[in-house]
Amino acid sequence: MITLALSKGRIFDETLPLLASAGIAVLDDPETSRKLILPCNREGLRVVLVRASDVPTYVQFGGADIGVAGKDVLIEHGGEGLYQPLDLRIARCRMGVAVPAGFDYASAVRQGARLRVATKYTAIAREFFARKGVHVDLVKLYGSMELAPLTGMADAIVDLISTGSTLRANQLVEVEQIMDISSQLIVNQAALRLKQAPLRQLIEVFAQATAARSAAAA
Numbered sequence: 001m002i003t004l005a006l007s008k009g010r011i012f013d014e015t016l017p018l019l020a021s022a023g024i025a026v027l028d029d030p031e032t033s034r035k036l037i038l039p040c041n042r043e044g045l046r047v048v049l050v051r052a053s054d055v056p057t058y059v060q061f062g063g064a065d066i067g068v069a070g071k072d073v074l075i076e077h078g079g080e081g082l083y084q085p086l087d088l089r090i091a092r093c094r095m096g097v098a099v100p101a102g103f104d105y106a107s108a109v110r111q112g113a114r115l116r117v118a119t120k121y122t123a124i125a126r127e128f129f130a131r132k133g134v135h136v137d138l139v140k141l142y143g144s145m146e147l148a149p150l151t152g153m154a155d156a157i158v159d160l161i162s163t164g165s166t167l168r169a170n171q172l173v174e175v176e177q178i179m180d181i182s183s184q185l186i187v188n189q190a191a192l193r194l195k196q197a198p199l200r201q202l203i204e205v206f207a208q209a210t211a212a213r214s215a216a217a218a
């Protein structure tokens with residue numbers, strides 16, 4: 001049995017078409033079912049539903065053999081015990097720094113001000129500001145980062161940005177792009193040795209679907 005870890009929402013929704021291109025369907029809808037283990041129409045494959053930030057942990061410790069996780073989540077996790085064979089190019093966005101529209105970020109940085117930065121992505125933020133030589137106090141949050149500067153709790157946030165509409169709705173502006181984000185296929189290193197044939201076959205399914213998609217977009 002191969003266990004594939006996915007998170008509900010955009011990763012599940014964007015992974016389904018990749019599986020479908022090889023005729024693989026998940027036989028339950030996570031939006032209507034409360035089940036956490038979902039059967040597939042292919043014998044020997046099942047999907048487990050976990051929080052997006054728990055996908056690397058499930059795969060690392062063998063709760064799943066393979067999974068789909070955002071690069072953001074993977075960097076924060078550290079990647080220990082994981083083989084990362086493929087960028088699936090789904091759930092694409094970017095990691096950036098945003099501040100309230102009236103805040104002069106550039107001059108604060110120039111003057112060497114100490115900034116308070118709220119984020120869920122502390123490893124990425126710490127590394128980014130350290131490389132820039134900007135002194136920051138990081139405030140760890142688990143969601144709704146945009147609220148932190150609006151309430152005066154932070155000067156800036158580090159968060160995911162796609163269309164920019166969440167920032168606009170909260171009068172925030174993007175002042176730095178840190179990195180492009182997309183979802184990666186991750187595999188338990190031990191499982192890849194023990195269940196080599198079926199796992200390699202599934203990786204190939206994803207590789208072909210991703211290549212076909214890139215070719216169609218070109």
Ligand SMILES: Nc1ncnc2c1ncn2[C@@H]1O[C@H](COP(=O)(O)OP(=O)(O)OP(=O)(O)O)[C@@H](O)[C@H]1O
Binds near residue numbers: 051054070183
């Ligand atoms: N607006 C977005 N556009 C495109 N991709 C995104 C966007 N927001 C997040 N992502 C990507 O999708 C992944 C899953 O996001 P999702 O919103 O489903 O989970 P989450 O709420 O961030 O995680 P958790 O449930 O663990 O707190 C993220 O890790 C990121 O890689």
Ligand SMILES: O=P(O)(O)OC[C@H]1O[C@H](OP(=O)(O)OP(=O)(O)O)[C@H](O)[C@@H]1O
Binds near residue numbers: 161165
């Ligand atoms: O630039 P935009 O297109 O507005 O996308 C950015 C938003 O998307 C993500 O939140 P998401 O929609 O996943 O909500 P949640 O993580 O708070 O559930 C992210 O945390 C931003 O708030």
